[in-house]
Amino acid sequence: MLGLAIGWIVGRGSAEVAEIGSVAPDFTIELIDGGTFTLSEARGRPVIVNLWASWCPPCREEIPDISAFATVNPDVTVVGVAVQDPEQSAREFAASIGATYPLGLGTTGFEDAYPHLGLPATYIIDETGTVTEIINGIVDEEILTDATA
16 A cells, blocks of 8 residues: 555656746646636746635635735746636636736636645746746745745
């Protein structure tokens, strides 16, 4: 049994899992306001991928700061992805929060590729598509500015 668990953990370290220093796994998610977002289409610019859920108070707390950052940094692609959340709850939350950046719905495949210790979690991806930072916990405008500088 221990061997199976170790094999599973080692297998998760493949190129399909976002890790600092590795190329971020490509994904396409459905956006709540319509359309889709595909990570590879944002290559050539920094990308912030923020994981959130409607039931997460810290997620609600950080969205105004992420929105402020997105507004003053149009050269950085910012996208929020709902994880561990029923679709209807995520849609209702998104409608009420007023984010200035696109919010989408994560899938099981997305969550497998972008693991997190808790919520919120934020992945910083540089213009080459490499994960440069993973932040577990609340971010603010200053943290995002420093991470994308």
